[in-house]
Every structure is written in structure tokens, then in C-alpha cells.
Amino acid sequence: xxxxxxxxxxxxxxxxxxxxxxxxxxxxxxxxxxxxxxxxxxxxxxxxxxxxxxxxxxxxxxxxxxxxxxxxxxxxxxxxxxxxxxxxxxxxxxxxxxxxxxxxxxxxxxxxxxxxxxxxxxxxxxxxxxxxxxxxxxxxxxxxxxxxxxxxxxxxxxxxxxxxxxxxxxxxxxxxxxxxxxxxxxxxxxxxxxxxxxxxxxxxxxxxxxxxxxxxxxxxxxxxxxxxxxxxxxxxxxxxxxxxxxxxxxxxxxxxxxxxxxxxxxxxxxxxxxxxxxxxxxxxxxxxxxxxxxxxxxxxxxxxxxxxxxxxxxxxxxxxxxxx
Amino acid sequence: xxxxxxxxxxxxxxxxxxxxxxxxxxxxxxxxxxxxxxxxxxxxxxxxxxxxxxxxxxxxxxxxxxxxxxxxxxxxxxxxxxxxxxxxxxxxxxxxxxxxxxxxxxxxxxxxxxxxxxxxxxxxxxxxxxxxxxxxxxxxxxxxxxxxxxxxxxxxxxxxxxxxxxxxxxxxxxxxxxxxxxxxxxxxxxxxxxxxxxxxxxxxxxxxxxxxxxxxxxxxxxxxxxxxxxxxxxxxxxxxxxxxxxxxxxxxxxxxxxxxxxxxxxxxxxxxxxxxxxxxxxxxxxxxxxxxxxxxxxxxxxxxxxxxxxxxxxxxxxxxxxxx
Numbered sequence: 001x002x003x004x005x006x007x008x009x010x011x012x013x014x015x016x017x018x019x020x021x022x023x024x025x026x027x028x029x030x031x032x033x034x035x036x037x038x039x040x041x042x043x044x045x046x047x048x049x050x051x052x053x054x055x056x057x058x059x060x061x062x063x064x065x066x067x068x069x070x071x072x073x074x075x076x077x078x079x080x081x082x083x084x085x086x087x088x089x090x091x092x093x094x095x096x097x098x099x100x101x102x103x104x105x106x107x108x109x110x111x112x113x114x115x116x117x118x119x120x121x122x123x124x125x126x127x128x129x130x131x132x133x134x135x136x137x138x139x140x141x142x143x144x145x146x147x148x149x150x151x152x153x154x155x156x157x158x159x160x161x162x163x164x165x166x167x168x169x170x171x172x173x174x175x176x177x178x179x180x181x182x183x184x185x186x187x188x189x190x191x192x193x194x195x196x197x198x199x200x201x202x203x204x205x206x207x208x209x210x211x212x213x214x215x216x217x218x219x220x221x222x223x224x225x226x227x228x229x230x231x232x233x234x235x236x237x238x239x240x241x242x243x244x245x246x247x248x249x250x251x252x253x254x255x256x257x258x259x260x261x262x263x264x265x266x267x268x269x270x271x272x273x274x275x276x277x278x279x280x281x282x283x284x285x286x287x288x289x290x291x292x293x294x295x296x297x298x299x300x301x302x303x304x305x306x307x308x309x310x311x312x313x314x315x316x317x318x319x320x321x322x323x324x
Numbered sequence: 325x326x327x328x329x330x331x332x333x334x335x336x337x338x339x340x341x342x343x344x345x346x347x348x349x350x351x352x353x354x355x356x357x358x359x360x361x362x363x364x365x366x367x368x369x370x371x372x373x374x375x376x377x378x379x380x381x382x383x384x385x386x387x388x389x390x391x392x393x394x395x396x397x398x399x400x401x402x403x404x405x406x407x408x409x410x411x412x413x414x415x416x417x418x419x420x421x422x423x424x425x426x427x428x429x430x431x432x433x434x435x436x437x438x439x440x441x442x443x444x445x446x447x448x449x450x451x452x453x454x455x456x457x458x459x460x461x462x463x464x465x466x467x468x469x470x471x472x473x474x475x476x477x478x479x480x481x482x483x484x485x486x487x488x489x490x491x492x493x494x495x496x497x498x499x500x501x502x503x504x505x506x507x508x509x510x511x512x513x514x515x516x517x518x519x520x521x522x523x524x525x526x527x528x529x530x531x532x533x534x535x536x537x538x539x540x541x542x543x544x545x546x547x548x549x550x551x552x553x554x555x556x557x558x559x560x561x562x563x564x565x566x567x568x569x570x571x572x573x574x575x576x577x578x579x580x581x582x583x584x585x586x587x588x589x590x591x592x593x594x595x596x597x598x599x600x601x602x603x604x605x606x607x608x609x610x611x612x613x614x615x616x617x618x619x620x621x622x623x624x625x626x627x628x629x630x631x632x633x634x635x636x637x638x639x640x641x642x643x644x645x646x647x648x
Contacts, residue, residue, distance in 0.1 A: 031355070033377075052603045053357075114600070272640060276438070279376045279605040279636035312603035316596060322646055 008247055013200040015162035016193070020169060023065040026098050027055050027166075032174045037277045042293050043301040047178070049171045052282040052312025056118070059167050059190055059310050060091035060154070066163030067152040068095035076101045081149035083107070083129075083140040086115040087239055087311050088154035093124030104149060106140040108132075112238070112315040132232045133242070155189030156245035164193030171306050172198065178205050180299075181306040182289040185209035185218045185259060186240035188248030190310060195255035205306075208299075209252070209259040210288040212237045212267060218244055219259035222252060236264050236320045239285035239311065260299075262291035268320045270294060274309075284320060286310045332571055337524035339486035340517070344493060347389040350422050351379055351490075356498045361601045366617050367625040371499045375491060376606040376636025380442070382563075383491050383514055383634050384415035384478070390487030391476040392419035400425045405473035407431070407453070407464040410439040411563055411635050412478035417448030428473060430464040432456075436562070436639040456556045457566070479513030480569035488517030495630050496522065502529050504623075505630040506613040509533035509542045509583060510564035512572030514634060519579035529630075532623075533576070533583040534612040536561045536591060542568055543583035546576060560588050560644045563609035563635065584623075586615035592644045594618060598633075608644060610634045 033048045051059035068080060079102030082092050089105035096103035103124045107116065108131035119126055129139035144151055153160065167190065168181060181198065185191045191209045198205045211218050215233035221244055229243035244252060252259075262270070271287035274280065286309045293300050293307070357372045375383035392404060403426030406416050413429035420427035427448045431440065432455035443450055453463035468475055477484065491514065492505060505522065509515045515533045522529045535543050539557035545568055553567035568576060576583075586594070595611035598604065610633045617624050617631070 057603065275605050275640055279381065281599050281603040281605055316599055316643075317645065319640075319643075319646075321641065322643075 008250065009158045010247065010250060011158035011162040011196060013196060015158065016165035016169060016197050019066040019162040020166040022069050023062060023163060023166065026065045026069070026095065027061055028053060029170055030054055032171065033278060033280070035278050038273070038290070043297055044293065045304045046293070046307050047171070047175045047305065048278070048307050048309050049167060050280065050309050051167060052280060052286065052309050056087070056091045056094035056122070057311055057313040058087035058091060059164060059308070060087045061094055062166050063160030063163030063189060063193070064088060064091035064152065065095040065098070067157065067159040068092070068099050068101070070159055071150060075150050079103060079147065079149045080152050081105070081140070081143055081147060082152050082154060083136045084154045086111050087313055089124065090115055090118045090122065090313065092152055093119045093122035096124070097122045102149070104143055104147060106136060106143055108136065112318070114315045115313055118313065134231065154242070155187035155192070156247045158247065160189055161192045161196060161247065164190050165197040167308065168194045168197045168306070169201065172202050175304070175306060177304055178202065178306050179303045180206045180208060181308070182208045182210055182293060183308040184237070184240055184285050184288045184310055185211050186285070187242040188218065188244045188252050190308060191256060192248045192251035195251040199255050206257045207255055209256050210292040211259055211261050212240055212288060213261040213263050215241050216261045218252065219261055221249065222256065222259050237267055237285040237288055239283060240288065260292035260296055262288055262295060266291040266295060272321055280309070280312070281314060282309050282312045283314050332574065333482045334571065334574060335482035335486040335520060337520060339482065340489035340493060340521050343390040343486040344490040346393050347386060347487060347490065350389045350393070350419065351385055352377060353494055354378055356495065357602060357604070359602050362597070362614070367621055368617065369628045370617070370631050371495070371502070371629065372602070372631050372633050373491060373495045374604065374633045376604060376610065376633050380411070380415045380418035380446070381635055381637040382411035382415060383488060383632070384411045385418055386490050387484030387487030387513060387517070388412060388415035388476065389419040389422070391481060391483040392416070392423050392425070394483055395474060399474050403427060403471065403473040404476050405429065405464070405467055405471060406476050406478060407460045408478045410435050411637060413448065414439055414442045414446065414637065416476055417443045417446035420448070421446045426473070428467055428471060430460060430467055432460065436642070438639045439637055442637065458555065478566070479511035479516070480571045482571065484513055485516045485520060485571065488514050489521040491632065492518045492521045492630070493525065496526050499628070499630060501628055502526065502630050503627045504530045504532060505632070506532045506534055506617060507632040508561070508564055508609050508612045508634055509535050510609070511566040512542065512568045512576050514632060515580060516572045516575035518632070519575040523579050530581045531579055533580050534616040535583055535585050536564055536612060537585040537587050539565050540585045542576065543585055545573065546580065546583050561591055561609040561612055563607060564612065584616035584620055586612055586619060590615040590619060596645055604633070605636045605638060606633050607635045607638050
């Protein structure tokens with residue numbers, strides 16, 4: 001880890017503040033919603049930060065916009081590229097479209113059709129790969145070698161983490177006296193941004209991450225004390241399959257109180273409960289925090305808890321409770 | 325019509341203002357959402373008043389709360405009763421629950437399971453009938469005769485119409501310089517409340533009603549100059565099957581510019597578009613206005629248009645685009 005630590009550029013809280021000013025014209029200050037029913041169910045006071053209403057349908061528009069709009073004119077002209085299981089690809093396409101520069105995304109052919117359509121709708125070019133980490137990375141290396149495009153990693157990038165940090169900056173302004181925040185964890189970009197911001201503006205707020213049991217590499221990493229990466233885990237929470245990387249691991253190991261897990265059934269039940277009671281459309285990944293709160297009531301009871309609803313890009317023709 | 329007009333109690337704008345004060349503790353001031361995508365699609369500026377986020381999941385909590393909380397102590401103690409295709413039943417149960425009084429609802433056995441569960445969840449008693457107007461009315465007469473409960477009609481009731489009028493009162497405060505409002509029409513309670521309020525606070529705003537072509541009795545009534553009632557029309561917009569009555573007809577004939585219709589396919593497409601782009605869960609009935617706006621672009625182009633999203637109580641296991 002020593003060598004990696006020396007070469008890492010770790011974003012600072014100033015980077016979050018600069019990011020927030022930079023991206024304001026391109027993102028929504030999303031609302032915070034509450035539900036009497038879910039408060040009664042959990043015994044906690046839950047404040048849902050609704051990034052499903054964000055531009056491009058997910059919090060990733062924050063980090064992608066920060067990366068795209070911090071590029072020099074020369075770099076921007078060549079364009080940007082990424083690999084992503086969906087929302088980052090879509091968000092980078094959105095941000096590049098706003099700046100008017102080319103964007104290429106490498107995406108598993110198994111990614112939801114809604115996400116592919118949206119990337120193309122924003123003017124992005126898709127190069128398909130197999131749904132494994134190794135195929136994704138090798139395909140991507142080829143794309144970058146050919147185009148010379150600037151790589152914007154979905155999460156292991158200081159510009160992206162600083163951008164994601166603007167979400168909890170807003171949440172902390174919108175809700176007084178928060179005691180805990182729960183965010184889903186895949187690669188750890190949202191969680192790292194949350195750690196970066198809250199450790200500076202409200203260090204007493206405990207940060208929990210929520211992960212599918214079927215893709216619990218981050219939880220096992222935290223308990224083992226080093227990064228554990230699985231290749232292509234299977235979960236309905238398709239945004240959370242990717243592993244931690246050095247930069248996100250830095251934030252997770254230093255600031256996350258615990259990583260809680262939920263089964264596939266618990267995730268789908270929590271998702272349906274949010275749709276039914278809160279009348280919002282959100283992704284399976286975004287339901288993992290509520291699933292872990294319902295499962296671990298003793299941790300959250302009586303507390304004021306921020307819950308990050310990370311995105312709303314779901315394939316309406318293929319909802320998890322309608323699958324055979 | 326003369327005799328009916330003499331016996332009708334027509335609510336006034338003062339009744340709307342009194343209703344708003346009375347029901348404030350029991351309802352949400354729902355948000356108004358916009359969508360860049362839908363504005364570009366229609367060429368209009370659309371402002372969606374989101375009553376799907378209302379208590380009990382629909383605007384009907386306004387009228388029901390006004391009726392329940394305007395009862396004398398003696399009348400309230402005996403309880404309230406109604407017949408309804410769903411949301412009014414649920415809203416009356418919600419309001420009665422808040423006041424702590426008994427409530428009985430007559431509901432077609434074919435009503436969505438989600439609505440039956442919710443009525444019972446609020447403490448209401450359900451008496452089932454056949455899914456026809458005649459069965460509904462005869463079953464209900466029996467219930468009232470036996471219980472002595474106060475009848476709160478789903479729409480043909482001055483207390484209910486005054487309550488529904490609080491929705492456009494808020495909308496007109498939330499959005500400056502509205503030029504048109506489009507609301508779905510079934511029995512006409514929401515449209516009547518909209519007429520009552522806007523004809524007083526902003527008489528230049530044109531009011532359009534939107535109706536399923538499969539249940540276009542209100543459109544035919546407006547064009548014929550008298551009420552036409554169909555028995556049990558079939559449409560995916562299950563909240564809009566009921567006919568106009570004398571009180572709602574009074575408002576419709578005097579204040580509605582036109583009633584536009586949409587096919588079943590157009591309604592489902594508009595509903596899916598709203599779910600996908602706005603990330604909100606709403607009912608087929610609530611999609612009829614957007615369907616008619618997309619179909620009649622020439623009327624709405626360049627205008628600032630309020631659109632009432634009337635409710636969000638949809639059966640997630642039985643979505644219209646997943647039916648075989």
C-alpha cells in the first residue's frame with residue numbers, strides 16, 4: 001500500500017467546495033423526502049436524499065460533471081472515455097454532451113437496455129464487452145489507446161470523488177442534526193465523497209455503507225483490513241458489483257463505521273416498499289440502505305439518519321418483482 | 325335542471341379558503357416538478373402538481389379531510405361511509421382515522437388489491453359490490469340504512485369539491501403566470517375544485533379536462549350540453565370510470581374550455597414516460613393529461629401549463645405495460 005499511497009492524489013474538502021460551484025449549472029440540488037410509514041416501520045427518522053431525481057438519473061452526474069468541466073480546452077477537445085456498469089457511463093455522456101465533447105463508454109452487453117438507450121440519447125458512443133471485470137478492463141485499454149481520450153474512472157478518480165462529495169454537502173445543509181448517513185457501496189465513490197465531506201463539516205455523523213450480501217467484497221475488505229475483489233458477482237443491485245480501488249479504500253478504511261449487508265430478497269422488498277410508500281422510481285442499488293436499516297433496527301432506532309437514494313435508472317419492462 | 329339547481333348547495337371560493345385552513349394539519353403541500361425532456365417533447369412548459377405524494381396517495385385526501393373535519397361531534401361519532409373506485413375510499417379512511425371515527429366503504433371486488441389493503445390499513449371496513457354503477461349504489465344504500473353513517477360522496481359533495489379546490493390554490497401560488505391547467509376527469513371532483521378556485525383567483529387560466537376515450541362520457545356531456553352517463557366503462561385509468569353528477573356538471577359546463585381524450589395505448593405510453601423520465605410512481609388516471617397534451621400539441625405549445633398528477637396508488641404487481 002505504501003507505493004500506491006504515494007502516487008494517489010487524494011481529493012481535499014476544498015476540492016468538494018470548488019466542485020460544487022463548478023457543477024451547479026449542470027446538476028439539481030435534489031430534494032430530501034421523508035415517509036411517516038417508513039419512520040414508524042424502522043423506529044428511526046429517515047431523510048432520503050433523492051439522487052434518483054438527479055440529472056441523468058443518478059448521483060454520478062455530480063462526479064462526471066466535475067471531471068468533464070475541470071478539463072483544459074485541449075484535453076476536452078480530444079474527448080473522454082470510461083467503463084461503467086451503467087450510471088457513470090450515462091452521467092459522463094450527459095456531462096460531455098453539456099460541454100459538447102466526444103465520449104466513448106465501454107459497457108457490458110448485459111447492461112439494462114434503458115441505460116444503453118440513455119447513453120446514446122446523450123450522444124455517447126458505446127463499445128460492448130463481456131460482463132466481467134477482466135473483459136471490461138482489456139476492452140477499455142484498447143479504446144483509450146486508439147482514441148487518446150481522457151479516462152474518467154467511475155469512482156477511483158479524485159475529480160469524481162470530489163464531485164460525489166457535493167451530495168452530502170447538500171444533505172447536511174438540508175437536514176439539521178443528522179446523526180448517521182447510510183449509502184450504498186459498490187466501488188465506493190459515493191461513500192468516499194460522503195466521508196470526505198462529512199469528516200470535514202460534521203465529523204460526529206457516523207457513516208454506514210450498505211452492500212448486497214451477494215457482492216459483499218467491500219464488507220469483507222473492511223473486516224480483513226485490505227481490498228478483496230470478486231470478479232463479476234451476481235446481484236439485482238447491478239450498480240454495486242464493482243470492487244473498491246486504492247483511492248476509495250483510503251476513505252472507507254478511515255471513515256466508515258461499518259458495512260452492512262442485505263440479501264437479494266431483502267433488497268427487492270425494500271425497493272418495492274419505497275416505490276409503494278414514497279411513490280418514487282429508484283434502482284435496486286438504492287434500496288440496499290433501507291434493507292440494512294430494516295434488518296439492523298437496533299443501530300438506527302431513535303436516530304436521525306440520512307439515506308442516499310443513489311439513482312432511478314431502472315428498466316421498467318424488467319422489474320425485479322415481476323421476473324419469473 | 326332547474327329543480328336540481330335549486331336543491332344543490334354550490335360551494336363558494338370562501339369554502340375553499342376555509343377548507344385549506346381546516347385540512348392543513350392533515351395534508352401535504354405537494355411539490356411541483358418539471359421535466360426538461362417532457363418540455364422539449366411537447367413544446368410547452370409543464371408544471372406537474374404531484375398529488376401522488378399526497379397523504380393516502382391522492383388528491384382525494386383533501387376533499388375527504390375537509391368533509392370529515394367539518395362534521396359536528398355528534399355526526400362524526402356515528403361515522404362516515406362512501407362508495408368509491410378506490411382513492412376516495414382510501415382517503416376517507418385516512419381522514420376518519422385521523423379523527424378517530426368509524427368508516428365504511430363500498431368498493432367493487434375488482435378494485436386493485438393495493439387499494440383494498442390500504443383502506444384496511446387505515447382502519448376502514450370494506451363492503452364489496454359488483455363493478456357496476458347500479459350494484460355500487462344499491463349496496464351502498466343498504467349500508468347507510470343500517471349504520472346511519474354520514475355519506476361523503478366521492479365528488480358530488482360541496483365539502484369534497486371545496487377540499488379539492490385547495491390543490492389549484494397551491495399550484496397557483498407555486499407557479500407564476502400559469503396560462504392553462506389540465507386535470508383528469510372522472511366524476512369531476514378535481515376539475516370542479518379547479519374551476520371553483522381558478523375562476524376566482526386567476527380567471528384567465530384556461531381549464532382543460534382529460535379523459536380516456538374508452539370512458540368519454542364527460543366529453544360527450546360537454547358537447548351535448550347535458551349529462552351523459554355510461555354504466556361501467558372499461559379503461560386502464562380506473563379512477564375515471566364514474567359519471568358527472570349535477571354539482572360537478574355545474575362547474576364543468578360553466579368553466580371548462582374543452583375535454584380532450586386519449587386512447588388506452590396513449591395513456592399507458594404517457595404513464596411510462598413519466599415514470600421513466602420523472603422517476604415518480606403515479607396512476608394511469610394521472611397520465612391522461614400528458615397523453616392529451618402530447619396528442620394536441622398545437623393547443624399547449626409555448627404555454628405555461630399546470631398538470632395535475634392526481635394519485636400514485638398503483639398495483640406494482642400488475643403494471644399496465646407488463647400485462648399479457
